[in-house]
Amino acid sequence: MRYASVTDRLAGLGGAKWALHARARALKAAGEEIIELTIGEPDVPTPARFIEAAARSMAAGRTGYSNGRGEPGLVAALAARYTARRGREIGRDQIMCLPGTQTVLYAVLRTLVEAGDEVLIGDPMYATYEGLIAQTGALAVPVPLRPEHGFRMQVADVAARITPRSRVLFLNTPHNPTGAVLRAEDIRALGALAQAHDLWILSDEVYEDMVFPNVPFASPLDFPELAERTVVASSISKSHAAPGFRSGWCVGPAEFCARMLPLSETMLFGSQPFIADLTELAVSEPSPVAEGMVQRFSRRAAILAQTLDGVGGLRVHRPEAGMFALVDVRATGLSGEAFASGLLDRQKVAVMPGESFGAGLQGWLRLSLTQPDDRTLEAATRIAAHAASILGNAA
Numbered sequence: 001m002r003y004a005s006v007t008d009r010l011a012g013l014g015g016a017k018w019a020l021h022a023r024a025r026a027l028k029a030a031g032e033e034i035i036e037l038t039i040g041e042p043d044v045p046t047p048a049r050f051i052e053a054a055a056r057s058m059a060a061g062r063t064g065y066s067n068g069r070g071e072p073g074l075v076a077a078l079a080a081r082y083t084a085r086r087g088r089e090i091g092r093d094q095i096m097c098l099p100g101t102q103t104v105l106y107a108v109l110r111t112l113v114e115a116g117d118e119v120l121i122g123d124p125m126y127a128t129y130e131g132l133i134a135q136t137g138a139l140a141v142p143v144p145l146r147p148e149h150g151f152r153m154q155v156a157d158v159a160a161r162i163t164p165r166s167r168v169l170f171l172n173t174p175h176n177p178t179g180a181v182l183r184a185e186d187i188r189a190l191g192a193l194a195q196a197h198d199l200w201i202l203s204d205e206v207y208e209d210m211v212f213p214n215v216p217f218a219s220p221l222d223f224p225e226l227a228e229r230t231v232v233a234s235s236i237s238k239s240h241a242a243p244g245f246r247s248g249w250c251v252g253p254a255e256f257c258a259r260m261l262p263l264s265e266t267m268l269f270g271s272q273p274f275i276a277d278l279t280e281l282a283v284s285e286p287s288p289v290a291e292g293m294v295q296r297f298s299r300r301a302a303i304l305a306q307t308l309d310g311v312g313g314l315r316v317h318r319p320e321a322g323m324f325a326l327v328d329v330r331a332t333g334l335s336g337e338a339f340a341s342g343l344l345d346r347q348k349v350a351v352m353p354g355e356s357f358g359a360g361l362q363g364w365l366r367l368s369l370t371q372p373d374d375r376t377l378e379a380a381t382r383i384a385a386h387a388a389s390i391l392g393n394a395a
């Protein structure tokens with residue numbers, strides 16, 4: 001039978017990148033003790049008050065159809081939150097609510113680009129971005145994010161890749177997998193380039209509330225001169241330990257939202273009112289769990305650095321935010337995939353190969369910071385032992 005070409009474009013871009021995680025889960029199911037540092041799920045359950053809010057809302061009959069933009073209470077709460085945080089008026093007509101950042105990014109890219117267009121995207125990148133861009137038919141143009149610049153996107157690297165087909169500069173700050181946070185001056189320079197070449201700026205800020213102490217967060221929404229070309233996407237998945245609720249949104253120009261509305265209606269015919277109600281509560285007050293995660297994740301990044309950095313030639317890249325740390329294993333002569341596969345087999349530690357996040361992380365590993373301190377330390381010790389055994393064998 002015949003299938004649409006999108007199925008070819010997405011082949012290998014979905015679950016295939018998570019093959020090692022799937023193998024680790026299968027080993028666990030078969031009874032093996034595995035330390036799992038693969039995916040980035042919050043290390044605490046969704047706070048009870050949000051679950052209770054959703055249950056109350058369901059019991060109160062909030063189970064009917066919604067609309068393609070979002071429940072009015074949530075839209076108003078998000079407009080108020082972004083107005084307060086970004087220091088300028090964000091109207092209700094600038095908000096769209098969809099099920100999670102992932103769906104938001106899908107719809108935003110569908111609204112902005114198509115075959116023949118190019119999307120400038122940092123490499124390394126979050127594993128689903130390639131597929132998100134590919135589904136539109138547009139071309140992903142990787143912009144190298146370099147360790148020597150703390151993995152922060154450099155304006156010269158973007159400028160060198162702009163063509164007449166460039167349409168979108170796709171940012172992710174704080175960044176997964178590198179944990180880099182763009183500074184205001186980075187965004188100002190990238191924004192000036194976007195203005196000069198009439199590019200949209202799409203910024204995935206799902207880790208905004210998980211910036212480590214003393215690191216300043218900045219968003220393109222902070223810059224009024226970028227208002228007409230900026231779309232920001234986020235959700236409660238990370239900040240409120242609620243990924244299973246699938247509740248996200250974007251903030252953009254009113255005209256952009258009006259253009260995206262029929263797409264959202266076509267995709268979803270609206271989200272669930274009871275999930276909108278819990279999200280309204282969540283975004284109207286400081287997160288009860290974000291600060292604790294920030295403390296624990298930054299502490300575990302330090303544990304990894306103290307235990308692993310410099311051992312057997314390994315290098316630990318310390319994140320500025322988020323749930324992950326990176327380890328450079330190129331000194332072992334192995335790819336990230338080969339190192340991670342052997343580590344799972346011999347040391348029962350599951351980590352993500354850097355290659356799952358783009359060519360820029362060949363020979364690296366991504367470690368999640370969501371295991372308790374003692375397990376994180378144990379994993380680091382086993383990673384060091386694995387590196388030593390590889391180097392010993394090579395000697």
Ligand SMILES: Cc1ncc(COP(=O)(O)O)c(C=O)c1O
Pocket residue numbers: 040099100101102103126172175176204206234235236237243247248
């Ligand atoms: C950078 C980034 N964007 C988006 C997502 C997906 O978020 P959501 O659960 O809101 O769809 C993730 C999840 O890991 C992520 O790391």
